[in-house]
Each structure stands twice: as structure tokens, then as C-alpha cells.
Amino acid sequence: MRMLLIHSDYLEYEVKDKALKNPEPISDEQKKGRLDEVLAVFISVEKVDETNPDEVVEKAVKEIEDVASQVKAERIFVYPFAHLSSELAKPDVALEVLRKIEEKLKERGFEVKRAPFGYYKAFKLSCKGHPLAELSRTIVPEEAVSK
Numbered sequence: 001m002r003m004l005l006i007h008s009d010y011l012e013y014e015v016k017d018k019a020l021k022n023p024e025p026i027s028d029e030q031k032k033g034r035l036d037e038v039l040a041v042f043i044s045v046e047k048v049d050e051t052n053p054d055e056v057v058e059k060a061v062k063e064i065e066d067v068a069s070q071v072k073a074e075r076i077f078v079y080p081f082a083h084l085s086s087e088l089a090k091p092d093v094a095l096e097v098l099r100k101i102e103e104k105l106k107e108r109g110f111e112v113k114r115a116p117f118g119y120y121k122a123f124k125l126s127c128k129g130h131p132l133a134e135l136s137r138t139i140v141p142e143e144a145v146s147k
């Protein structure tokens with residue numbers, strides 16, 4: 001999994017078109033979204049993550065929580081983003097991983113939004129520009145490391 005974490009004044013998106021034959025079903029309300037004072041997390045779920053999705057979810061949540069604590073962000077925007085890797089996981093695995101990350105962050109008390117999966121989206125982002133405002137993380141399941 002590859003993550004790009006941007007501490008932002010705001011992130012807003014608008015769904016434009018389907019990018020997959022069967023994108024995630026969404027309500028009219030989910031076609032647009034915005035959070036202010038947010039840690040935006042752009043995530044590419046990778047093929048290697050398919051060997052242990054639950055482990056990758058746990059590791060990702062820990063990393064996100066760690067960065068959120070450092071930048072004092074209480075809101076998280078989980079953003080599916082297929083452009084951080086050339087070795088992408090299958091969409092059904094990727095969606096499940098992203099849903100679990102969202103769920104676990106909510107359990108830990110964050111206000112969380114997740115952008116819809118399987119769509120082209122317009123988005124606007126205002127990066128805060130401080131030294132920790134732009135970070136990236138790479139996460140792999142343990143067995144992939146030991147191979």
C-alpha cells in the first residue's frame with residue numbers, strides 16, 4: 001500500500017464519471033464532499049496487500065493515527081487514489097481495505113469521510129505547507145517482507 005498524507009485547510013471532491021464498470025454504489029449526497037482542517041490520505045492499495053489485507057489495514061491505521069497526532073488533525077479524509085503504484089490490488093480487495101480503514105479510524109474517535117471508490121472525481125485541496133504537511137508511507141504485509 002502507498003499512502004500520500006497531506007495536512008490541509010480543506011479537501012473537497014465532486015464525482016464526475018465512472019472509472020470502473022461497477023463502481024461503489026453511492027447516494028446523491030456522496031456525489032460531493034468536503035472536510036475542513038483535515039488530514040487527507042490518498043491511498044493506492046497494492047497487489048502485495050492481497051496476501052494479508054487485515055494486517056495492512058492495521059498498519060495503515062497506525063501510521064495514519066501517528067501522523068494525525070503529530071499534526072494535531074482530528075478529521076481524516078480517506079481518498080482512493082490509483083496513481084501511487086503500478087501494481088494495484090483488485091478493486092474488490094482495495095474497496096474492502098479502504099472501508100476497514102475508515103471504520104477503524106472512526107472507532108478511534110476521528111471524524112472520517114471516505115471519497116467514493118471507482119469514479120473520476122474533481123477535487124480541490126489546500127495544503128498547509130508546514131514541514132509535516134506532506135508525507136508518504138509504504139506499507140507491506142509481513143510475509144512479503146520476509147520473501
Ligand SMILES: NCC(=O)N[C@H]1[C@@H](O)[C@H](n2cnc3c(N)ncnc32)O[C@@H]1CO
Pocket residue numbers: 019020043044045046080081082083088089090091094116117118119120121
Ligand atoms: N483518481 C481517481 C481514481 O484513482 N479512481 C480509482 C479509484 O477510485 C478506484 N481504485 C481501483 N483500484 C484501486 C486501488 N487498488 N487502490 C485505490 N483505488 C482504486 O477505482 C478508480 C479507477 O481505478
